[in-house]
Amino acid sequence: MRKSPDNNPLTTLQIINQQCNAFEDAWQSTGQPNLQSFIPNNLSKPHQNRLLQNLIELDIDYRNLIHQPSTPQTYLDQFPHLDPDWIKNLLNQSNSEPTTHPNILAPGANIGEYRIESLIGKGGMGIVYKATHKHMNRPVALKILSPHLFDSTAEKRFEREVKTAAALNHPNLAQAFDAGRHRLTPFLISEYVPGQNLHDHITQHGQLSIKQTINIILQTANALHHAHQKQIIHRDIKPSNLMLTDDNQIKILDLGLATTLNIQSDLTLSTAMLGTVDYMAPEQAENPSAASVQSDIYSLGCCLHFLLTAQPCYPGNSAISKLLAHQKSPVPSLKSIRNDVSDPLNDVFQKMIAKKPADRYHSMDQVMTAIQESQSISSDISKKPIRKLTQPITILTSIIMLILITIYWLVSIYQSGEKITGNHETSYIFDTNSTSKQKLRSTDNKSFVPTPSTSKKPELLLNENAIQNLSRMAKEQYEIHGLIWAQVMPGQFVMGDDRIVNARPTSQVTLTHPYLMTTTEITVAQFRKFVKATGYTTQAEQQTGWGYVNGAWRRGPYSWRKMGDIQITDQLPAINISWNDANAYCDWLNSLSNNKLVYRLPTEAEWEYACRAGEQSENLNRQINDSQSWYAVNSGGRVHEVATKNANALGLYDMRGNESEWVLDFYGPYTPTTEEFTIINPTGPKSGSARVQRGGNFNDGIQNIDPAARRGANPNEPTRGAFRVIATLQPISE
Incomplete structure (x- = not known):
């Protein structure tokens, strides 16, 4: 029976x-x-x-x-x-x-350097408070073990959570800052995320639009893909664990249920059901230790349903009826509730919540690709026509403008007294501290021919000889203040990528002035010279930074001088650099100059234009990634010395991968433009709380090292950041 x-x-x-x-x-x-x-x-x-x-x-x-x-x-x-x-x-x-148990705390109580402000919530593993770092006056989330779980088993599981959180660094994951003990009670300090969780948001405001939902699901999938690459599953993806910030960014909360896939832990979960039944995969409900990447995919599919319909996939009056429905009931259709859901999107959803894990997508990367393709199919998007300048420039005027700008630019460099050290056949570095001459690394990539700033096709504007001359000048390199610089000529390009959630919409962008860009990220040796000259102390040295210890990146007493198990060499990029640190370096360069050049971080547009070097994202295939980039596939999970991969067509190294690079702009959504307009010399939002990082890093997959990929980060936090500098005749005001 x-x-x-x-x-x-x-x-x-x-x-x-x-x-x-x-x-x-x-x-x-x-x-x-x-x-x-x-x-x-x-x-x-x-x-x-x-x-x-x-x-x-x-x-x-x-x-x-x-x-x-x-x-x-x-x-x-x-x-x-x-x-x-x-x-x-x-x-x-x-x-x-x-x-x-001192972890039940009232407002005003202190744990180490942190002052409790208010209760945020109480979950299965611990109590979460809003707290303030007393010396830095920074709000944080402080998580501490719940009193009724205060035993050795729960403590071990909590310690595992701390290690799990420290291994992850992604803009859509609440970042872990610190961990420790207070009167024998373990606690975790992480990023405080203001906003509203999606469960409460939907309860108050109702279902979301398809566009909003896709944006949220892609952000979440991207973060989970990052975690899965670290062999970590979340196990408890649900709307109440997805925080929507004021700038529409998703932050995944609560890694308290996460477990490492390749570790057979003795901390069995069979005595308690972890997760929430409305979003739990059938195999996880039956056996919590069987949770896998496919379980997270199932939970995210259930979230997709909730965001679009404001109800769970399988409504029911009891937990047992819901559990049985997840196991036995037919997979629901979004189209039965919302007629604006396309067939391709409905197909993706139904595959995400297939009953058997083998019938679902194999990775979050596949989920993101399928969702993006479903939108392309359903919208039947055709390629956008090239947007026209508001005031079209004649062919003759364009030629004259380009020639005059180039002449003025080159004359300014000559007048500065800083010697050009390249020739038309082969570029060389002349080290002012040495009599030797070292040949620059060669590249097999095709030369970059800038698209002139006009709505006309390039071949109608310049003849073959003129194009070759521009290409040659674009590859010219210089030594200024001990740094090697590549020249980038003005031009026009399509900025952004409609396949990437926070890089939409694409826009036709025109850059009207040439600039020099350091061929590599600023190295340890170059940054040391700045510190020695000024006595500067980085924010990581004043607070905490990132170090590579026992095969994982951890927050602690690390900086550009010390990164755990990584041996610091002169040719490593200087990392653990905040946006403010990078600007201090630029200020120092400006203090050395008595010429017309202005040294600063590049804008997003300047960075992406130089990174693309004439290529669109779809042309940047796996072969180019492997030859030019240190990323998740080949980096071994750690940063590498600069210029150990090939340069792009402009002679720039490590633009994609190795380490994320700070740029000038505040982080925010791209401004939509009409088909009749181009954006000239864009500088991003006028204000904001975060600055942009570009290029991705050694832990990122192909999508996140795309030239259009971008993330926001606290300008006061190192976030393992690096940077490169540009020199221009044009100062910029924010």
């Missing part, structure tokens, strides 16, 4: 865990929920009592946190069958708990 669900011990634990989670969610969103409403009628009396005991323990904790302690009568009035002595003992234990 088949057992009823209530006779199955694992199912009972699942129901109790699910109801406790729902009860905590209600406490955090509405406050003081009704206990009785969380006890299902289909549970047997013994199991109802067991659940009630768990709920009362949680209720007491939450009442203490808001300074509204319970009395025995609080519960005996509702449940007269309870043992009064049991309730009294529980309350007495709770009243002594703040002394025994």
Whole structure:
């Protein structure tokens, strides 16, 4: 005879865990929920009592946190069958708990360098507070073990969470800053993310548009792909763990359930159901330790459904009915609820939540590709026509302008007293501290011919000889202040990439002035020269930076001088550099010059134009990536010396991969343009809280080292950042 669900011990634990989670969610969103409403009628009396005991323990904790302690009568009035002595003992234990377990904290309490401000929430593994770093006055999220979980097993699992969080660095993952112990209690410090989680957002505002949903799902998938590449699965992807910031960026919260795929841990999860039933893959519900990459894909598919419909894939009145629906019911169709969902998008969704893991996508990278392709198919997007200048320039005028700009540019460099060290056949470096002559590294890439700043086709503007001359000048290199620079001629290009969520929409961009760009990221030796001359101390040295220790990147006492197990050499890029540090270096260069050149970080447009060197994203194939870039496929998870891969057509090294590079612009969405306009010398938003990093790094996949790929980062944080400098005749004001 088949057992009823209530006779199955694992199912009972699942129901109790699910109801406790729902009860905590209600406490955090509405406050003081009704206990009785969380006890299902289909549970047997013994199991109802067991659940009630768990709920009362949680209720007491939450009442203490808001300074509204319970009395025995609080519960005996509702449940007269309870043992009064049991309730009294529980309350007495709770009243002594703040002394025994200092992780139940009131506003104003201190943990090390952090001051507690308010309670954010309480989850299965710990309590989360908003706190402030007392010396830096920086808001952070502080997570500490829950009192009722304070045992050796939970402590080990929490320590594993700390190590997991430290291994991840992605703009869509809440970043871990610090970890430690306070009176034997472990805590984790991570990025404080203001905003609203998607569960609350949908509950208040209703379903999202397809465009908004795709944006959110792609951001989330991108972050999870990064985690999966680190052999980490999240296990608890759900709308309440996806925070929507004010600038529409997604941050994934709560890595408390994450586990490392290639480690057979002795910390079994079979005694508790981790995750939320509405978003849990069937195999994970049946056996929590069986969760995999495909389980995260299933959960993200369920989130996709919720964002578009404001309801779960399988609505039900009880946890057991939902669990059975995830296992047995037909896969739902988005089109049955929303007629504006395309067939291709519906197909992607249904494959994401297929019953069997083998029938789903194999990776988040495949999910992102499928979603992007579904949008291209459904929209039937054709290639955009080249946008015209607001005031078309005649062919003759364009030639004259280009020649005059180039002459003025070259004359200015000659007048500066800084010698041109290249010739038309082969470029050379002349080291001012040496009499030797070192030949520059050659490249087999085709030469870059800048597209002149006009709406006309290039071949109509310049003859073959003129194009060859421009190409030759574009490859000319110079030595200024001990740095090697490549020359970038003005021109026009398509900026952005419609396949990348935060690089949309594409725009026709015109750069009207030439500039010099350092051929590599600023190296350790070059940065050391600046520090020696000025006595400058980087923000990482004042706070914390990133180091590579025991095969993983960790936050700690690291800087450009010291990066854990990585041997510091002169030719490594200087990393652990904040945006402010990079600008201080530029200010120093400007203080050395008595000429007309202005040294600064490149704008996003200047950086992308130089990175592309005449190529569009779709032409940057795997072969080019491997020959020019250190990235996830070939880097071994660590940074490499500069110029150890081939240069692009402009002679620029490591533009893509190795280490992310700071640029001048504030981070924000691209401004849409009409077909009739081009953007001239764009400088990005006028204000913001984050600055842009470009180029991706050694841990990124192909999509994230695309010339259009971009991420926002705190300008006061090193985020392992590097930088290169440009020199121009044109100062820029923000």
